Amino acid sequence: MYGKGLRPLSIATVVAIAAGLSLVFFYAPLDADQGFIQKIFYLHVPLAIVALVGFIVGGVFAIAHLRSGNRKWDAYSYVAIHMSVIFGVAVLITGAIWAKASWGHWWVWDEPTLVSFLIVFLMYATYYPFRYAIEDPERQARYASVFAVTAGAFVPLNFMAVRMAQSLVHPRTFGTANGGLPGSMMFTFLVCLAATALLWVTLVKLELTAKSTSGQLKRLRRALDAPAPGGGGSRIAPEVS
């Protein structure tokens, strides 16, 4: 039942990504300062925004799970955080490439947004060992939700603290990131943001469908009283009914 609508969603994602990439390469003007490398902005920034929003969405699903006790929401929360962590890896890699190209270093400590993102990423990276160290599935789901809520509250606080720690007002090399974005760049950026968000939603839906299917398969096997190959599925992923 999770697979419903997956095909039109995937097609929309492919179309949006194709449109976004063509706009990036054929429509958006070259940046006056940074030239061609500035185009990574259309990949890096949407990924970062979608990953952060995804973390918050995972926290909201976790609240729904704690309030209702319905394990479905825990699976949603898990998949949302899981996808955002994967997007987070891409954010850090594209950020490093951009930093190398425009500042000459793979990592710079005086770019508060990038540093904040690293800390948030490290926080959510502990979600996996935390979750899988708890054996009882009921308790695992509850504790993982408490983690997701706690980490969700941590995200804005962390951004504030890191930004305050910049002792000097750092000259924002990317004047383009806030404000002064010309219309054509802004339009391209928004299309890329929508494409990335669609990609995230599609992947979340796909993973939920896969989990639900394997859960159904396991139940069918159990009904047939046949032992599952490999000893009864993984403990790792939360199950979806």
Added chain:
Amino acid sequence: MTPSRVAYVTILAKDLRSELRTLQSLPAMALFATTTFVIFRFGLDRTQLSGSLAAGVLWATLLFAALLGVNRLFVAEREEGGFDAIRLAPIDRSALFAAKATALFAYLAVLELVVVPIFALFFLGSAAALGPLVAVLLLADLGIAATGTLISSMAVHSRARDLLGPLVLLPLVVPLMIAATGASEPLLAAGGPGYHRFGSWLAVLSLYDLIFLLLGWAVFDFLLED
């Protein structure tokens, strides 16, 4: 007194009494911190510290020493069935959170009472910074007590409990450490204590404390359900 308050006082008194009798956590934390200072003395090859270096050594040491206390916070409850007793008792479960957080706060305050003067003796020329430093220490302790209690109560139920507590807690207290070192750095400056942005850092610390105390209070019920 309401039943919750009675439970709070009773659990807290039990924890403090058992720590006083067994001395399981505090001496280990103090010894750990003192040895860490010695290691920093050779690692950094400095006999005097000031400014950001002093703040970094002090806070890194205090944080790691605090982790020792956090790890042990719920061990007795788990091993002796305290969690089941709390579940059976007709009291608000948040009383356990409040009592444990207060106990951890008390451990940290006693630890700092011992260890911070040793730090000043080892590395600082004068004790002038210690007065205003008390405010930073107390606010940071409150934050560590809130997050430490929350994480420890979950980690204690896992397979890898000694590993998991520090692993999750460390990134969670990064904003706290940023604010604590930010406030301490001018206090520990070489030319006598300064107060550059002292107030705003204390505000960040207070905000952190407030958020995680409220959050711990709100979610603790779910951690004891079974």
